[in-house]
Amino acid sequence: MSRRKSDNDVVIDQPGKEKLARVLNLVDLTALGVGSTLGVGVYVLAGAVAKTDAGPAVVLSFILAAFASAFAGLCYAEFAARVPKAGSAYVYSYVGVGEFVAFVIGWNLILEYVIGTASVAKGLSNYIDALLEYPMKRTMTELFPMNVSFLSEFPDFLSFSVVLLLSILLSWGVRESTMINNIFTVVNLLTVATVVITGLFKVNLYNWNIPKQDIPKNVKGGEGGFMPFGWAGVTAGAAKCFYGFIGFDTVATTGEEAKKPKRDIPLAIILSLSIITFAYCCISSVLTLMWPYYKQDADAPFPYVYDHLGWTVIKWIVSSGAIFALFTSLIGTMFPLPRILYAMSCDGLLFSMFSDIHPKYQTPLLATLLSGLLAGIMSAIFNLEQLIDMMSIGTLLAYSIVCICVLVLRYKNDSDVEFVIKGNDELETSSFTETIIKTVVKYFNLSNIKYANEETESVATIITMLYIFTSAVFCFITVQQEGFASSNDVAAYTSAILAVVLLLLLLLLARQPQSTKELSFKLLLCTAGSTHTVHKHLIERLLDDETRHTHLDPFCHLVVNWIVHIRILWHEEQRRGTEANGRAKKETIEFYGGASNFHHQVIVHTLSVYV
Known part of the structure; x- marks a missing residue:
């Protein structure tokens, strides 16, 4: 459940069964995008x-x-x-x-x-x-x-x-x-x-x-x-x-x-x-x-x-x-x-x-x-x-x-160099002040680490999750501010504080070293703004009076998701069979971080259900 594919191997066409025909050019793809979007609306x-x-x-x-x-x-x-x-x-x-x-x-x-x-x-x-x-x-x-x-x-x-x-x-x-x-x-x-x-x-x-x-x-x-x-x-x-x-x-x-x-x-x-x-x-x-x-x-x-x-x-x-x-x-x-x-x-x-x-x-x-x-x-x-x-x-x-x-992938550790973490003994003997200083140094990257490693990847993931949660709360308060007529000032001050927190989180994220992997297209600006924008529209939709009766739909879908997914986990031989077909070889699946990665998935999935 907590495994994910490696983007290094998934791009390789595996030999085996028949493949989809590569026949679409730029004009076809653009027309498909325009036609799909520019409908009767x-x-x-x-x-x-x-x-x-x-x-x-x-x-x-x-x-x-x-x-x-x-x-x-x-x-x-x-x-x-x-x-x-x-x-x-x-x-x-x-x-x-x-x-x-x-x-x-x-x-x-x-x-x-x-x-x-x-x-x-x-x-x-x-x-x-x-x-x-x-x-x-x-x-x-x-x-x-x-x-x-x-x-x-x-x-x-x-x-x-x-x-x-x-x-x-x-x-x-x-x-x-x-x-x-x-x-x-x-x-x-x-x-x-x-x-x-x-x-x-x-x-x-x-x-x-x-x-x-x-x-x-x-x-x-x-x-x-x-x-x-x-x-x-x-x-x-x-x-x-x-x-x-x-x-x-x-x-x-x-x-x-x-x-x-x-x-x-x-x-x-x-x-x-x-x-x-x-x-x-x-x-x-x-x-x-x-x-x-x-x-x-x-x-x-x-x-x-x-x-x-x-x-x-x-x-x-x-x-x-x-x-x-x-x-x-x-x-x-x-x-x-x-x-x-x-x-x-x-x-x-x-x-x-x-x-x-x-x-x-x-x-x-x-x-x-x-x-x-x-x-x-x-x-x-x-x-x-x-x-x-x-x-x-x-x-x-x-x-x-x-x-x-x-x-998450922008701050992924692509290096083959193993990152060594210091033992717990030193951490236990550290004073509270030293712990705070180390945390500030780590999250603000004051040591100027230039290449992503396991620690910076973990820090970036935590910052991203905090940004999403804070953004959701900020959008909820902003959209519902008129409903807080009795405490409008409190809502305004809370929104201002959350806005400062969002800016601080963006600063922390910008300080982390990014992946050095070369891509044919790479977004130059920080995409945290896009996450905030999308969540804002999602929350506005959920708060719309005309759509409140449909809120059970995602949870009904989630129940079906669990049933089907657990059923599939009982049939791992089908997954091994697909490896023979050349699409899902073992090397295309990587297991990251054990319990820590599973915890990461739980956070993301909880936010998914929330929005």
Whole structure:
């Protein structure tokens, strides 16, 4: 449970069974990242956030969200350069933290992608049915009604068929499926460009500086101006906009299918996030300049605006473009699922059949078809609201763990020189003052140790864990400060003290020597800020009144995690069998630190469950 992979050996392709086809280039990877992330939300999110949270300053909300996403994206990019293997956050967690946490992350991502696929497919079906004025709903409700409270009103054969067809396409070959994704992504980007260009003809700068007296009294319009709801509204909008950037991690699952993974995957993540940020900023700017923020339609802002402008043709172009956006999102949620199943199966953490690669198509055929079948059945029998309620926080949890793992590995001891620890006798005879001095010297690295060793690695890990815990408390107090009205000053002073502690911990971490391992991509800035940002968004989501009823989901998943993981531990012969297949040889597994490393894992996993 406490073992982890070595990033030195895991990058080596082992001989044995069939392997995934390395056919994806930089363009394919970038299109996959853009298509997975820039879904139908680009046509909806800006209007919803502008109306209820940020006003015209929704542009700033997207920039703040992009900044937070960039940290997570750069962490994924560094890990892709370090460990270019299929599995994304699962493999990264296995290398950085250990097997059990990796299993939890992998299992949560599987559930997230299955339910996400079903949700997007259901949304696509509902959207097409709505455009055609609900012929499917009327017919199917009459012929095949399902009068069960927790199920859909009727079996949705359209969503089931779409998922099944895309599963067959993904099984056919990664080259063919990415070509389809490239086409759909280009159409989606052309639709976004059409919206921006046509919107420029109706730009009115007055809409970015509407006085408060011009806002109708029965409308929630804030104080008017560019930031009618202040910085609080901008930051609240940024938390919502952050969800519009989820999906770029799909690129990280292509580590065994990219031609040049160490170079192309980091570049593709950076390029896709840049394109997505530019698109969101352009869309939000044009939308709020075309139409007053308080008059926006939160569900379908662009069709609503075009209806009032009398641009029926443009309205239908945007509506059609949204279908292509949903298709690319669907491919983006389906693509990584069999890769994670494949990676976990190769490591002996799931049934071995999921690691079978078809000799002709060079895809995880069974994993793709079975996962698609499960997602298709869920999309057919559940309604959209119930599917959304079942969504966990697996993706955001994975982002947080990846950021933690980057920090852990950045300060890892890569030296072959054994570090000698002095005996306990000297420590016992040391006075309290001498112990304090030694601790300060060790944590501030006043002896100027230039190369990481076992002690500095342990110190860096402790500092990282303290930073995460302090950051979580700081974010909780900051978000809930309005609820502490009776002791607002205490909350403010506590936040200030915690902010100083966070800065001190960052200083301590910066003083520790880093790993000297050469990587094709390495994040230059300290990634502790990214950990803080991701945890802030996670805690804001957990504190959202609309999502409190879903808090049991992670704990239900955790129970299933334990059952499956313990079951697998009873079948170690399967793990030994995978060694013969060449993926999980003994030398690719390292055991670190015995009880101390297990304690490290318990800390990380406890924080994972907490967030």
